[in-house]
Amino acid sequence: MKQLIALISGVLFALGLGISGMTQTHVVKGFLDFFGSWNISLMGVMIGAIAINAIVYQIIKKKDHPLFDKKFYLPANNHIDKNLLLGAAIFGLGWGWAGICPGPGIVSLASGKMEIFVFVGSMVAGMYFFKMCKKN
Amino acid sequence: MTYALIGGAIIGIAASLMLVLNGRVTGISGIVAGVLRPIKGDTLWRSLFLLGLLIGGFILKIVRPESFESLSLNMGIADYAIAGFLVGFGTLLGNGCTSGHGVCGNSRLSVRSMVATMTFILFGVISVVIFKLMRGEV
Numbered sequence: 162m163k164q165l166i167a168l169i170s171g172v173l174f175a176l177g178l179g180i181s182g183m184t185q186t187h188v189v190k191g192f193l194d195f196f197g198s199w200n201i202s203l204m205g206v207m208i209g210a211i212a213i214n215a216i217v218y219q220i221i222k223k224k225d226h227p228l229f230d231k232k233f234y235l236p237a238n239n240h241i242d243k244n245l246l247l248g249a250a251i252f253g254l255g256w257g258w259a260g261i262c263p264g265p266g267i268v269s270l271a272s273g274k275m276e277i278f279v280f281v282g283s284m285v286a287g288m289y290f291f292k293m294c295k296k297n
Numbered sequence: 298m299t300y301a302l303i304g305g306a307i308i309g310i311a312a313s314l315m316l317v318l319n320g321r322v323t324g325i326s327g328i329v330a331g332v333l334r335p336i337k338g339d340t341l342w343r344s345l346f347l348l349g350l351l352i353g354g355f356i357l358k359i360v361r362p363e364s365f366e367s368l369s370l371n372m373g374i375a376d377y378a379i380a381g382f383l384v385g386f387g388t389l390l391g392n393g394c395t396s397g398h399g400v401c402g403n404s405r406l407s408v409r410s411m412v413a414t415m416t417f418i419l420f421g422v423i424s425v426v427i428f429k430l431m432r433g434e435v
Contacts, residue, residue, distance in 0.1 A: 166318045167342040171349015172356070173311035174323065174396075179357035179364040181304020187367040193421040197429070202301040207399060209305020210312065214404035217313040227320030234321050235405070236392070241412050248391020249398070249413040253420025255383025258428055259376060260367075262395040263325040263388060266381070267347060271354025272365035279374050280381035287385025288330055 163229045175268040181206040184269050186260030193257045312400055315346075324397020325350075326388035391417075 182188040182202050191200025226232050256262050261269070261280055269277040312323040319342065328343045357364045388394040391413055393402060398417075402410020 163319050164342055164345050166314055167321075167346040168349040168352075170311045170314045170323065171346040171351075172353040173307055173314070173349075174325075174346075175350045175353020176356065177304045177307030177309075177311060179304070179353065179361055180307060181301045182364075183304070184354075184357065184364045185367045186372075187370060190425055193418070193425045194429075195422050196426065201298065205298050205301030206305035206308065207403075209302040210309035210400045211305075211404050213306055213309030214312045214316070214400060215406070217309075217317060218404050221317050227316070228318045230318075230320045232320060233316075236322065236402070236407070236409075238392070239407065239409050241409055245391050245409060245413055246416055248387045248389070249416035250387070250391075250420045251383050252387030252391055252394060253417035254424045255380040255385075255387060256395070256417060257421035257424025258383070259372065259380035261380065261384070263329060263384060264350065264394070264396050266384070267325065267329070267350045268354040268357070269365055269368060271351055271358050272368060274365065274368050276368050276372070276374065276377045277365075280377040280384075283378045283381030284385035285329070285333065287382040287387075288326075288333055288389050289385075290382070291386045291389040292334065 166229065174264065177206075177210070178265050178268055181209075184265045188260075189262075189265070190257065190260035193260075308396075308400060309404075312396075312404070316401075322397060322401045324393050324401060326385075326394040327392070327397055330389055387417075 178184050183206055188200055188202050191198065192203035194200070259280060263284065266277065266281050266284060270281060315321045315323045328346055331343045332340060332347065393410065393413060398410040398413040403414060
């Protein structure tokens with residue numbers, strides 16, 4: 162059942178990204194273009210997603226475990242450290258440059274366009290590079 | 298704006314399903330990273346979630362092909378390569394992206410995620426400025 166939920170959630174997530182325009186790089190870059198023709202869409206997506214998820218979280222946070230598992234796997238770390246800031250900054254630079262973040266990147270593979278395969282391939286390479294750095 | 302809100306709400310429902318039923322955070326960079334280094338019993342749901350994203354992508358390609366129109370606009374292959382690498386490295390170093398920090402973390406009122414979100418939006422804005430400057434668009 163857990164596996165089926167993951168699949169359904171993935172499909173819904175992708176449709177949400179597509180409907181809201183987040184797979185279109187110019188819409189995402191338009192939001193980050195504060196000093197140009199600002200496109201507010203991304204903020205609408207955040208508001209819609211957070212509103213629903215925040216209400217649901219308030220309802221379930223008193224429960225001991227989710228419906229289909231023994232416990233919640235929520236991040237407990239609440240430290241604001243150098244890695245968080247540096248990582249978010251590096252991510253932001255890449256995100257703004259192409260207008261693509263990991264979710265829309267994976268969804269857009271369905272387009273079959275070479276550009277997105279290069280993006281996702283490099284993203285995976287960046288992740289491997291991080292893991293290599295961490296080991297040393 | 299209506300489409301943005303509706304699409305956002307669908308994303309919120311997708312994330313809520315994972316939270317209420319599976320107890321998981323829908324952070325896509327983390328889900329991808331988990332598949333790259335498989336741990337027994339923790340890989341199948343991640344792979345299926347990613348498969349779901351792809352299936353959703355194929356549905357979009359059929360019913361809303363304009364979703365992928367802007368992919369080849371105004372950018373070369375090198376741009377995608379550099380941006381992708383920064384996104385991959387940065388999201389693991391910072392433990393999250395627009396979904397993990399932006400949607401899930403902020404929904405739990407995590408200060409860590411709020412700081413991360415403000416940081417990546419700030420640097421996203423800076424990146425767009427540099428991009429435009431380099432192309433003489435400013």
